[in-house]
Amino acid sequence: MDALTVKVAGVEFRNPFLLASGIWGESGASLHRAYVAGAGGVVTKSIGREPRTGYPNPTIERLDDWGLLNAMGLPNPGIKNYAEEVRFALSKGVKVVGSVFGGTPEEFALLSVEMEKLGVGSIELNLSCPHAKGYGSEIGADPELLSEVVRAVKKAVKVPVWAKLTPNTSDPALLAAAAESAGADAISAINTVRALAIDPVGMRPVLYHGLGGLSGPAIKPIGLAFIWQAYEKVRIPLVGIGGITTPEDAFEYLLAGATLLEVGTAVADSGGTVFHTLADGLREILKERGFGNVAEAVGAAHRK
Amino acid sequence: MRTTVTIEEVVRETPSTVTLRFRYAPTALPGQFVMIWLPGDDEVPMSLSYVEPEPLKGVTVKVMGATSRHFNQLEKGVRVGIRGPYGNHFDLTPSNILLVAGGSGAAVLAPAAEAAHRRGSKVSVALGATTANEILFRDRFARFAEEVFLSTDDGTEGRKGFVTNLLPEILSSRKFDAVWSCGPEVMMVKTLRASEEHGVPFFGSLERQMKCAINLCDACAFGPYHVCTEGPVFDGKTLASVEDFGTFKRDASGQRVRA
Numbered sequence: 335m336d337a338l339t340v341k342v343a344g345v346e347f348r349n350p351f352l353l354a355s356g357i358w359g360e361s362g363a364s365l366h367r368a369y370v371a372g373a374g375g376v377v378t379k380s381i382g383r384e385p386r387t388g389y390p391n392p393t394i395e396r397l398d399d400w401g402l403l404n405a406m407g408l409p410n411p412g413i414k415n416y417a418e419e420v421r422f423a424l425s426k427g428v429k430v431v432g433s434v435f436g437g438t439p440e441e442f443a444l445l446s447v448e449m450e451k452l453g454v455g456s457i458e459l460n461l462s463c464p465h466a467k468g469y470g471s472e473i474g475a476d477p478e479l480l481s482e483v484v485r486a487v488k489k490a491v492k493v494p495v496w497a498k499l500t501p502n503t504s505d506p507a508l509l510a511a512a513a514e515s516a517g518a519d520a521i522s523a524i525n526t527v528r529a530l531a532i533d534p535v536g537m538r539p540v541l542y543h544g545l546g547g548l549s550g551p552a553i554k555p556i557g558l559a560f561i562w563q564a565y566e567k568v569r570i571p572l573v574g575i576g577g578i579t580t581p582e583d584a585f586e587y588l589l590a591g592a593t594l595l596e597v598g599t600a601v602a603d604s605g606g607t608v609f610h611t612l613a614d615g616l617r618e619i620l621k622e623r624g625f626g627n628v629a630e631a632v633g634a635a636h637r638k
Numbered sequence: 639m640r641t642t643v644t645i646e647e648v649v650r651e652t653p654s655t656v657t658l659r660f661r662y663a664p665t666a667l668p669g670q671f672v673m674i675w676l677p678g679d680d681e682v683p684m685s686l687s688y689v690e691p692e693p694l695k696g697v698t699v700k701v702m703g704a705t706s707r708h709f710n711q712l713e714k715g716v717r718v719g720i721r722g723p724y725g726n727h728f729d730l731t732p733s734n735i736l737l738v739a740g741g742s743g744a745a746v747l748a749p750a751a752e753a754a755h756r757r758g759s760k761v762s763v764a765l766g767a768t769t770a771n772e773i774l775f776r777d778r779f780a781r782f783a784e785e786v787f788l789s790t791d792d793g794t795e796g797r798k799g800f801v802t803n804l805l806p807e808i809l810s811s812r813k814f815d816a817v818w819s820c821g822p823e824v825m826m827v828k829t830l831r832a833s834e835e836h837g838v839p840f841f842g843s844l845e846r847q848m849k850c851a852i853n854l855c856d857a858c859a860f861g862p863y864h865v866c867t868e869g870p871v872f873d874g875k876t877l878a879s880v881e882d883f884g885t886f887k888r889d890a891s892g893q894r895v896r897a
Binding site for chain 2: 356357358359360361363364366367379385386387388390391392393394395396397398402404406409410411412415416533535536538540542598599601602603605
């Protein structure tokens with residue numbers, strides 16, 4: 335087995351670098367493109383039951399090269415229309431993780447069943463979008479609601495279920511433990527960090543929605559802390575997300591306890607070439623530091 | 639990075655079109671676009687209709703919806719948010735170029751045509767509009783173009799009908815080494831077909847849903863391409879290879895809908 339190959343809940347990925355949800359995932363062609371660019375797999379845009387336009391612009395605010403603020407508002411064409419995009423990606427051999435969001439456990443379950451029918455290999459529950467009323471972190475920051483959702487989805491599908499958690503909480507370990515005991519097969523973290531940009535000239539928030547979510551290099555230490563705390567608490571695999579831009583970032587996430595990694599903001603900046611850079615770089619680092627494969631490095635910082 | 643510019647000049651081009659001029663330092667190449675934000679309203683993509691060496695950059699806005707109506711009412715001194723420029727640009731090396739513009743598409747092509755002319759290229763222009771007083775940048779093109787061909791839907795100026803009706807005659811009687819086009823997509827499809835028939839390389843500037851403009855959100859997905867980064871200018875071969883060209887657009891939810 336190749337040193338970069340990773341298995342999570344029985345599903346194999348050729349390398350640990352996945353396209354994060356919300357990036358490029360509106361079209362099957364773009365999902366395919368990320369895979370061709372070297373991603374180990376792709377996570378779809380978060381899909382709901384009905385078409386949703388999301389918020390008006392401005393939906394993003396670039397903050398130099400250290401961060402990116404967004405409040406897209408979960409735009410998506412609805413599961414029925416999105417089916418053709420997933421089918422296209424799957425027909426090209428892309429490893430697809432289907433991301434879904436709902437307002438109730440039943441809605442999450444229904445959407446997950448639809449995703450499973452389309453043929454995705456794993457499902458990621460968006461329990462963490464920080465800027466959509468009635469969705470995301472409004473559900474996922476409450477351990478009980480989160481558990482209900484995970485239980486409902488686990489009962490409804492056979493494929494592995496990942497719970498994507500929010501960093502906008504005082505106790506990451508508590509959310510991680512709730513997801514695990516409800517039956518989640520993996521935890522992905524983090525989603526974006528609640529944040530705000532103010533336009534000093536217009537004297538108002540820049541984003542149409544006001545509050546948004548911060549991604550990019552600025553949030554790497556927050557993601558690392560979440561993974562670190564979750565690793566100490568749960569046994570299920572962790573999918574590390576947050577500011578991964580260089581192979582060194584990726585290595586640090588593995589050391590903190592992540593098995594898989596998702597890349598978002600850096601994909602946009604590099605036009606997709608980041609996947610090869612990350613994979614080649616991580617392979618070198620693992621070899622140099624004496625690790626035979628990714629799994630050996632997972633959580634290594636906890637054993638020091 | 640977003641910044642704020644002050645509108646220094648407002649030029650009423652046609653009853654439905656207005657040009658806003660402002661000082662904005664980042665270098666822009668003809669064909670590129672900026673995201674312009676009216677605080678409290680929307681932020682929209684706009685191709686630059688004036689770039690360097692002009693001291694003032696500019697965008698030319700056609701009234702389509704509520705936001706462009708708002709743009710249309712802007713006055714000198716108003717401050718707007720801006721980021722960019724984004725996207726690719728026209729290749730200025732062809733030596734004998736035919737522009738085919740429909741409606742406000744002329745706004746995108748004008749700075750590219752001027753830049754090509756400054757480099758020594760010959761430029762001819764086919765301009766189409768709904769009616770005579772909606773013909774955009776006719777005088778601007780007349781200053782340097784070899785020839786300007788006009789058409790209006792209602793026949794109030796130039797040949798009556800669509801601008802594409804002029805193409806067979808123009809393309810068979812003259813030699814061009816590039817066709818540049820911008821306007822309604824059906825017009826571009828026809829222009830591409832005519833260019834192919836005459837063996838002239840085609841380049842068209844596309845318009846799609848634009849949200850992030852920085853290759854992230856996929857709202858502008860056009861086949862496997864992102865209009866914000868790999869566009870808005872595409873060559874004819876690329877355009878013809880994408881099923882959506884002239885047929886489908888994605889709406890704000892990402893759903894593919896008939897154009």
